[in-house]
Amino acid sequence: MNTHKKTTNKSMFKKNLILSILVVLIAIGPLIFAKEAKFEGSDDQAEDAITQVDKNYKPWFSPIWEPPSGEIESLLFALQAAIGAGIIGYYFGYAKGKKKTHESEK
Secondary structure, eight states: OHHHHHHHHHHHHHHHHHHHHHHHHHHHHHHHHOTTOOOOOHHHHHHHHHHHHOTTOOOSOOOSOOOSSHHHHHHHHHHHHHHHHHHHHHHHHHHHHHHHHHHHHO
16 A cells, blocks of 8 residues: 555655646746737736727726835735635635535544
8 A cells, every 4th residue: 555655655756746847837938928928017008008998098097006116016916816816715715624524423
């Protein structure tokens, strides 16, 4: 039984390594192949598109607070995504543990 566990751990390591390399390639790909692209948010792009169609466009409301730079805005967006992913991951882990505990009690 020990050899099966070692084989499973090796295959799991290979799978995780391949997935990690793919994630890095996906993250770096746009930076390499789209060097001249402007990486801006969809909100800014939408406002630019609307302004091109209607020069007199005025937004309905303005933000309460605007980050001092695009980098800080990106940081806050990434932080929000990380917190959301953590909450979702916690829920799935909790649900799986609860199910496992419930099954072991039977």
